[in-house]
Amino acid sequence: MENDLIDIKKAEYLFGLLGRQISYSFSKGYFNEKFKKNALKGYYYTNFDLDIIDDLPPLLDSLPNLKGFNVTIPYKEKVMPFLDEIDEEALAIGAVNTVKFLEGNKLKGFNTDxxxxxxxxxxxxxxxxxxxxxxxxxxxxxxxxxxxxxxxxxxxxxxxxxxxxxxxxxxxxxxxxxxxxxxxxxxxxxxxxxxxxxxxxxxxxxxxxxxxxxxxxxxxxxxxxxxxxxxxxxxxxxxxxxxxxxxxxxxxxxxx
Structure with a gap:
């Protein structure tokens, strides 16, 4: 955990997974291996394990280097009110699993599932x-x-x-x-x-x-x-x- 915090602070381009009880997640290992294989220095992916979705805004405020994040159980629907824009397909589905930062730190949701x-x-x-x-x-x-x-x-x-x-x-x-x-x-x-x-x-x-x-x-x-x-x-x-x-x-x- 301590090493993870060091990597989060050092990363120039930070990405992550939002969910609850997600230590088992595939995403962290997958993306960090991808960054390593492609020699993407300064890139890091981590888990954002939140007990409640209301903890999202202060988390985002504390991470100016965050460039985007994925969303998993149980927040694919609950994250939507926190977004500034939602892609047409994600809106039709009623669930978001990918969030991108736009200009002005606005958030846009997508569904890649x-x-x-x-x-x-x-x-x-x-x-x-x-x-x-x-x-x-x-x-x-x-x-x-x-x-x-x-x-x-x-x-x-x-x-x-x-x-x-x-x-x-x-x-x-x-x-x-x-x-x-x-x-x-x-x-x-x-x-x-x-x-x-x-x-x-x-x-x-x-x-x-x-x-x-x-x-x-x-x-x-x-x-x-x-x-x-x-x-x-x-x-x-x-x-x-x-x-x-x-x-x-x-x-x-x-x-x-």
Whole structure:
């Protein structure tokens, strides 16, 4: 932690990840390795682990060298009122995962999760993949929904309590519903390290070889959700490539 503080103060170009309980995060290691490989001296990426989103303004005031930051659970929606501008796509999604500093220290929000998910899942889409189930209703699920709309794939949300017109409860999942939706995307944090023995309460026994299971989680690389789906013959994909793609898109946004 002490070395991290030294690097934050020394960095000429500082970037970071805003979230809560994010010590597991992929982003810090990914970007700092990128800076090292590309010999970008004076660049550093760190975690901004905040208990409440209201701590954001004083944090920003204390970091004049901050050039941009990513946003993760649970602040993808909560960060929006703190921004001066929001990109049209992020506004339509209702969630922000990338923030860029504009002239006059103004903040503009973007969503690169859509790009990351779309181009990560696209190579796996087959003709039978016409409908999807989205597990979870948070900020990430909104980006997935937007991407599926772009791909022309119908979808329903699944949660413990149905809260939208196109959502159902886990307890309502039948064999007919599961076999009518050959894509299943876990957008919930259930199964993330260290809670690796947990998984969404899905009827895995209805899964077939025609199913594609996608988990936004990347740590562990194969969650219990994916292991159970694979056991029944489904094709599986974790969220690591999605994260790499969205990270590179964020880097592009910060630098254009």
């Amino acid at each position: 859509v790009y990351g998910f779309e181009y990560s899942i696209l190579p796996f889409i087959k003709p039978m993949h016409k409908k999807a189930l989205i597990l979870g209703t948070g900020g990430a699920s909104k980006a997935v929904s937007y991407a599926l709309d772009k791909l022309g794939i119908e979808h329903k949300y699944v949660s413990r309590e149905a809260s939208r017109d196109n959502s159902i409860r886990y307890s309502e999942l039948t064999k007919e519903i599961v076999n009518d939706h050959f894509i299943v995307v876990n957008c919930s944090p259930v199964g993330t390290f260290p809670d690796i023995n947990a998984c969404p309460n899905f009827p895995y026994n209805f899964v077939t070889k025609n199913h594609l299971f996608f988990d936004l989680i990347y740590n562990p690389s194969e969650t219990l959700f994916l292991k159970k789906a694979k056991f029944y013959g489904a094709q599986i994909k974790n969220g690591e490539e999605m994260l790499e793609l969205q990270a590179e898109k964020a880097w592009e946004i910060w630098n254009y």
